[in-house]
Amino acid sequence: MSRLLGDSHRRFLQTLMAVGITDEQEARALYQHCCDTHKMPCTPDKLDEFIEAINSRLQPMFMQIRKGMSEENGHQYYALVNMAETDITRMTSDYADNELELFRKTLDLIVSSENGTASSTDILNSTDTMTSKKLKKSETEHLLTRLVQDKWLCERRGEYTLSTRCIIEMEPYIRTMYQDQVKVCHICHNIAFQCQICENPSCGIKIHNPCVARYFKGRVEPRCPACDDFWPHEIPEVRGLRSQSKR
Amino acid sequence: PSTSQVQRGLEKLTPAQVDQKTAEVVQYILVKDQKKIPVRRADLVKHVVKDYRTVYPEIIKRAMRTFEQVFGLKLVEIDSKNHMYVLVNNLDASTARPSPVERPSNPKMGLLFVILSVIFMKGGVVRENLIWNTLKKLRVDPGQRHEEFGDVRKVITDEFVRQRYLEYVRIPHTEPVEYEFRWGQRSDMEVSRAQILEFMGQLHEQDPRSWTQQYREAHSAATASSSQASSSNHR
Numbered sequence A: 001m002s003r004l005l006g007d008s009h010r011r012f013l014q015t016l017m018a019v020g021i022t023d024e025q026e027a028r029a030l031y032q033h034c035c036d037t038h039k040m041p042c043t044p045d046k047l048d049e050f051i052e053a054i055n056s057r058l059q060p061m062f063m064q065i066r067k068g069m070s071e072e073n074g075h076q077y078y079a080l081v082n083m084a085e086t087d088i089t090r091m092t093s094d095y096a097d098n099e100l101e102l103f104r105k106t107l108d109l110i111v112s113s114e115n116g117t118a119s120s121t122d123i124l125n126s127t128d129t130m131t132s133k134k135l136k137k138s139e140t141e142h143l144l145t146r147l148v149q150d151k152w153l154c155e156r157r158g159e160y161t162l163s164t165r166c167i168i169e170m171e172p173y174i175r176t177m178y179q180d181q182v183k184v185c186h187i188c189h190n191i192a193f194q195c196q197i198c199e200n201p202s203c204g205i206k207i208h209n210p211c212v213a214r215y216f217k218g219r220v221e222p223r224c225p226a227c228d229d230f231w232p233h234e235i236p237e238v239r240g241l242r243s244q245s246k247r
Numbered sequence B: 001p002s003t004s005q006v007q008r009g010l011e012k013l014t015p016a017q018v019d020q021k022t023a024e025v026v027q028y029i030l031v032k033d034q035k036k037i038p039v040r041r042a043d044l045v046k047h048v049v050k051d052y053r054t055v056y057p058e059i060i061k062r063a064m065r066t067f068e069q070v071f072g073l074k075l076v077e078i079d080s081k082n083h084m085y086v087l088v089n090n091l092d093a094s095t096a097r098p099s100p101v102e103r104p105s106n107p108k109m110g111l112l113f114v115i116l117s118v119i120f121m122k123g124g125v126v127r128e129n130l131i132w133n134t135l136k137k138l139r140v141d142p143g144q145r146h147e148e149f150g151d152v153r154k155v156i157t158d159e160f161v162r163q164r165y166l167e168y169v170r171i172p173h174t175e176p177v178e179y180e181f182r183w184g185q186r187s188d189m190e191v192s193r194a195q196i197l198e199f200m201g202q203l204h205e206q207d208p209r210s211w212t213q214q215y216r217e218a219h220s221a222a223t224a225s226s227s228q229a230s231s232s233n234h235r
């Protein structure tokens, strides 16, 4: 159903286009702000309906405001994503063919890893098998910096992970391209990269770190929600709101 | 194409095909706009519209409607000779307060703001040396590589010019060759002169009204530029 939009919707969309991604708390504040600015009634618990109205008009443009969880802190985020599979999508207009090939190789490494990371060394080594124009070491390093700046990847001590925005935007692509390898969280059923895995070989379910924290919070003896085996991993703390970095 | 040609062209296409092409046009323009590159009609037709050129008027009409109704943006022709377009904000900015979501600050925009200020305060056109000297005082030497901007001269005389924020034109009959700067069309539409004046007032601890000429220009809705601007402050 296509709905009529007001200026409050348009302002919300414009801001999201400029910033790319916001966490839920910011999105609520922005919703309030946009309604106030254009003297529209604002119902605090109707944010998702407000966004649905925008999405109904974005859909014909193959765009969508999509919600997803940060694997870092477990909070919900909203991102404006592009679903068009044409040669004019955001990434193909910003990166050369060989740069995209290396990004795909990085994605391969991350998806096939245990913990959802790829080291800079492994990424540099993977240039050896490039079929398009091979990237030099310095070019690869520069590309990785750009991918972090453009918020596709995150980097910590030489280890690269997918950003929240990248996961939200690329989830359908990753689910299609990596059908056999992709892991899904047993708790929230979203795609999982940084996660804990049940060590029972006949089980092996995955749970996001923040989902682990929430699920096992306050339980004395953590047991796997699928096979009831002892959960042998360290249980992370539930991360408090606002005390974390954005991605 | 004439109206009847467009009509005949539309009859050969399914509504889904027209919608799909409109979506591609909208996306293409949004991507260019994010990088502040004006869209040339010839490129749009060549790279996106392609076989649909007979129905181009209908497709661009639909794209414009989408920009206004969904995104609150307006597609404006800034160069009627070469048919160049940019997107400008179509939402009423006079009541807008700062958004609670912080935008990633773009240091280049700070650089641009300084240059636009100098041009505006000097009556709309300045010789390039004045800009270079002003920037040197701010420790931005166009002859040296800048940590943040890289090749400063290139950013100013190439990037800002391509994005239509600045005009950089040779002054006739000068030996050696000299150039001058003016505001570009995008600045006319996107940048508020009143805001520049307020910024100058804060910088010099001076009432903006004391620059009588500039104040009048900044607050007269009759000036060609501010009459079509959307993000400027019309008070």
Ligand SMILES: [Mg+2]
Pocket: B088, B089, B189, B190, B230, B231
């Ligand atoms: Mg504007």
Ligand SMILES: [Mg+2]
Pocket: B188, B189, B191, B192, B193, B225, B226, B227, B229, B232
């Ligand atoms: Mg103006």
Ligand SMILES: [Zn+2]
Pocket: A185, A186, A187, A188, A189, A190, A207, A208, A211
């Ligand atoms: Zn989960």
Ligand SMILES: [Zn+2]
Pocket: A198, A199, A200, A203, A204, A205, A224, A225, A226, A227, A228, A229
């Ligand atoms: Zn298990």
